[in-house]
Amino acid sequence: MNLDSYNAIAQQWEHHRVQLSPREAQVLPLVTDGLAPQSTLLDLGCGTGRPVAAFFAAGGFRIVGVDQSPAMLALARRRLPTHQWLLGTLEDFPPIDNVAAVVAWDSLFHVPRDRHADIFRRVRQTLPAGGRFALTVGGSEHPAFTDVMLGHTFFYDSFPPGQVVALLETAGFRVVHQASLNDPDGARDKGRVALVAAAA
Numbered sequence: 001m002n003l004d005s006y007n008a009i010a011q012q013w014e015h016h017r018v019q020l021s022p023r024e025a026q027v028l029p030l031v032t033d034g035l036a037p038q039s040t041l042l043d044l045g046c047g048t049g050r051p052v053a054a055f056f057a058a059g060g061f062r063i064v065g066v067d068q069s070p071a072m073l074a075l076a077r078r079r080l081p082t083h084q085w086l087l088g089t090l091e092d093f094p095p096i097d098n099v100a101a102v103v104a105w106d107s108l109f110h111v112p113r114d115r116h117a118d119i120f121r122r123v124r125q126t127l128p129a130g131g132r133f134a135l136t137v138g139g140s141e142h143p144a145f146t147d148v149m150l151g152h153t154f155f156y157d158s159f160p161p162g163q164v165v166a167l168l169e170t171a172g173f174r175v176v177h178q179a180s181l182n183d184p185d186g187a188r189d190k191g192r193v194a195l196v197a198a199a200a
């Protein structure tokens with residue numbers, strides 16, 4: 001469902017998702033804080049490369065972006081052609097050398113929650129001690145659901161933030177920052193929380 005939907009909306013997404021929100025812009029610098037220029041950042045669910053990968057590329061970091069959607073990746077490749085763009089999934093991304101930091105920004109919640117612990121373990125194996133992993137998750141307790149965006153249906157699932165923190169700790173991370181990006185409204189908006197974790 002999500003693959004077909006993202007392929008279908010890629011051109012619209014290009015104009016829909018352009019800038020980081022002020023809250024995102026406060027959180028994302030924590031991911032690469034202290035890293036040497038040219039360090040490699042793995043962006044899982046990179047989309048079109050804008051605005052997240054573009055933010056890190058502008059900071060001098062090398063991006064390896066992974067996404068399931070060829071149409072989204074094509075836009076990322078065109079935007080940032082000197083970086084690396086791989087067709088793949090969060091659940092089964094290929095081994096990548098010398099990754100210093102990882103982001104899964106607005107992508108993990110498209111994966112069924114029973115796969116999240118395995119993804120956290122793989123991300124931990126990819127990072128050196130101290131390496132940071134930033135992700136967004138749903139902001140409240142809710143069952144998996146579908147919703148329509150830009151005329152197409154998308155699947156969403158997430159543990160509530162407290163359970164995500166526990167899973168990250170089990171996978172070998174320590175959560176160093178947590179911030180609400182938008183608060184749940186008790187109806188359609190389940191909320192969205194950013195977490196930054198450091199590999200123990």
Ligand SMILES: C[S@@+](CC[C@H](N)C(=O)[O-])C[C@H]1O[C@@H](n2cnc3c(N)ncnc32)[C@H](O)[C@@H]1O
Binds near residue numbers: 046072
């Ligand atoms: C909401 S967009 C976010 C894009 C970008 N990270 C951002 O913050 O603007 C979600 C992206 O995650 C990708 N995605 C969703 N599920 C995925 C999966 N299981 N594996 C890889 N990519 C996935 C989609 O194709 C889409 O490009």
